Amino acid sequence: MNRPQIFVLVFICLTGYLTKSVAQIRKEQTELIDRYLSVQQQSIGFNGTVMIAGNDSIVYRRSIGKASLELDVRFSPDPVFRIASITKQFTAMLVVLAAEEGKLALGDQLRKYYPQLGQSDWGNITVRQLLIHTSGLPHNEGIADYWQKISFLPLSDQQATDEVFKLKLLSVPGAKTQYSSPGYFILASILEKIYHQSYGDILREKITAPLRMDHTGVCTATAIINGMVSPYHQLADRLITAPHRDYALMKGSGNLYSTASDLLKWNMALNGSGHFNKTVTDQIFAIQNAQQVNGRNESYGYGWFLRRSSSRERDFNFTGGGTYGCSAISGYYPNANISVVILSNVSTLPVGEMQSGIESIVFGDRFDIPVVRNAVKLEPLQLYKLQGTYTADNGHQLAIFLRGDQLYAKMGQNPFFELYASDSTVFFGKKVPVQVEFEKDSNDTIKGLTASFKGQLVHFVKNK
Template structure:
């Protein structure tokens, strides 16, 4: 029998989903705004595992991310899958897909798996493979270039303005940014940018990265119909970055810190990590990306060249962070927009965020032939190409070019974070989607 959003199914404690842990509108609610906690104790998993629509999700505010009481039996299996892709196999070419990885699983907030494998730095500029003594081992608290997961943070900022009544998702972008004109761009809505159906090209020319007017002035692709085919577009998020800055009256970095990372307690997520990590942490925790470019070994400097040219702060890429911090982001949405007594989004806004707004549409993505157009407001939905057997109607998340990924099944209250350094030293050496799907496949039977 399918449960409705008003029904409650009391499941077993999260420890029953066994694991291994390693330490490691009205205006939007202001940081610190109290929210009533769930009446259920943290050990009770109130869940509707059969939910297939956002209206059927059961939110229980008050759950926080915390270590599980006992290690999960499947923890080493997940790490073994990630470890397999460190070595050459027929699937990942001669060099392996990534030098190292961090895997984290949280069930109803309880961290049942949090482990690391391989190296955070294995190559020097060239690339030249470093001797073992000079490599930097991966740690559960390693700090990664999150790449396009930054887009989720930008989307959350936009949705906070929706909660404030300052932005309407179905409104034309030109209402807020009059410079966003030309051709059929007047038909492009905020929702289309969040769902990648605007018709904008994938990215911005590097030479124009510092030209804010060029972001807004870029024409739609020839023949593109706003709201038609889904084409993944980083440029669309760049436009949204300018929109939210204008509406909120503050720069992006300040908005991320004041409205998201600060209230959520994400102390190790931010732009420009070389400015906030200690010297010791830079040496032991920063994960490297490219080692072959004319920029030298990239470590603590954003891999995306457009974001780098923008000064390291951009709406589509540039954030650095840890697996534990991303787990908090996932739990906040599982909670229905609340975390640790602070409301980030209204529950109805979270339901809207997790609604497929691209029903009946097609997707074009030469890099990922398995991608479908199924998409929420700022997050991918039900995508087997990186979610594997965890893909379900409400499973959502996002990936990053550097090898990062966040996957959340809100119906079963499960968060899976897989962070790899597949762009180190050369992003062409392997396909990061294969280990993403393989780790998800290994977790699926336990759920």
């Protein structure tokens, strides 16, 4: 055997060992994940299920917290959760399958299915643009009075469609990227037109029944779903019953429920099991949009975010979801054959940060368990003085503001988050792993702050 052959053999053996060791998860890693989840329950109020599979078998599963706080009921072995935007994975697959069957083409324009759109920009929107969020359609907030009124209403399908078609395009179709759930509502409606079936029936026939995903389906406002957990919403530092949101306008974009084990079946079916034609899965996981989608740095396929890493083992295909009573993320490491699902019945939890922490543990990185920090109560006047806009050297701006007696921070277009005091000038985030230390001058006036985030320090000066 010559030297190059020996090198190849050693590489193959080493790669196989690494994949096996990661996929199996050692006892000390399991214990570290247990500790991490316990800390996350204390610090951010995590309440839900984590499941990890390696080499197509479950290597870790744990539920922590309660399925019903009112009834003091713990989670069942495989609880049912709302999965919000993870729904988009399924809609995208159904669309690509329909294209494979010749039922539609990804280049079809909307006027083919909605002749009333005529020659308008709306009519020029293609199926593919809807899939990758370049249609020009806004997100839900583009619907007038969406959060104040429309999101509560049990609209008929025609009424929901009319609301979507009232939207004003933010750009010419194909010109810019704008994350849009209404775009996936239209995709689901097109599927119903071409198959002459409901979205739920199409999903069952094409995906959930063949894969025996027996606990995955369509949510409605009135259906009683066996095993479904009660929904909660985290408001500042307390839990409340999740506000109502009707599913009428969430068809195809956020109206599904599932379990962690069903989502593992789904991940496995998409990644090498052979259930779906390779030409289909290759399209799903090819980079279709390299621009930022929904503010994320990862590229976008069809319904999936695609993180491509310098270490191929860390390539990660995933989708996150969030709505009232739901924080979720489901993803797959195709080159390590590892699947991770995190589902919670509490909204606004940073499950993406949790996935990142679990990834570090699973892949054997150095990982320090977060410290549970207790907040102290400050006088309203102390908090009032901290308010303002702060600017960093790179031009980024951080807004600090009060709502009631709770201090919040907001960076650019990112969602705002709560800040809690550990003393009079040092604050920390629970949902966002940040520490903020305010600076005073000799007159006790706030002049700036230093923010620490993931090991990076950024100094901000308070605007006058």
